[in-house]
Amino acid sequence: MRKRILFKEEEIAREIILLIENARLKEGDRLPAERQLAEEFGVQRDTVRCALEILLKKGELVKVPRQGYYVAPRKIALNIKDFSSVRKDVADIGKKYKATVLSFERVSLDSEQSEIAGLPEGTICYQVLRLRCDDDKPISVEKSYLPADHAPGLTKADVLSKPSSSVLKQKYGINLGSAQQKITQVYAAELEAALLKISRNEPLIRYEGIVYDKKGRVVEFFDNFIRIDCIEFRIRDFA
Secondary structure, eight states, X not given: OXXXXXXXXXXXHHXXXXXXXXXXXXXXXXXXXXXXXXXXXXXXXXXXXXXXXXXXXXXXXXXXXXXXXXXXXXXXXEEXXXXXXXXXXXXXXXXXXXXXXXXXXXXXXXXHHHHHHTOOTTOEEEEEEEEEEETTEEEEEEEEEEETTTSTTOOHHHHHSSOHHHHHHHHHOOOEEEEEEEEEEEEOOHHHHHHHTOOTTOEEEEEEEEEEETTSOEEEEEEEEEETTTEEEEOOOOO
């Protein structure tokens, strides 16, 4: 297969990415002016401008009117095929993860919740409301439900420092088997806007799912609202 020849603006875009990867430019740093970049790379300003637009479209840069281009905040890459904690995904990009349990209570599923989870109406579940942050910046608010029959005696302390999957395995010997997941775009209602510190009706990623154990039982279902500027989803297969 013939190797595609890169256009000059693509070469410059790659050079700018290397500056970012080699930490000469960090998250939030302002890029040098177009003229300075053109002199540094030995090209015309139009070529630099095209390279910057390429990186802008890829989400590597953000543009502030009358100020210039800045290195975009690094997004957290969540693997939708893995049940691991968000903690590692945040740490992978050099940020500090924090999860706060805002509420923990036993609830009886109403008709809408029972239909979503495929559980009988009135099933008793533990409802956990979490706020997840990186470097103290709110990134998502999640409401999850764990059927009480599978996790008798679950406490708020159990879910304060560990993801639900770890608690289910370590405390109750439950091994996760499969999951149904759905990702859509929605708009922030009053609760999400307040917790995530954004404007009402701002776009969000809604990440819903049902988790089953190896026996096919529903052991958790969740509804997660995520800031669209903080997260990207990836699929990684594990051997």
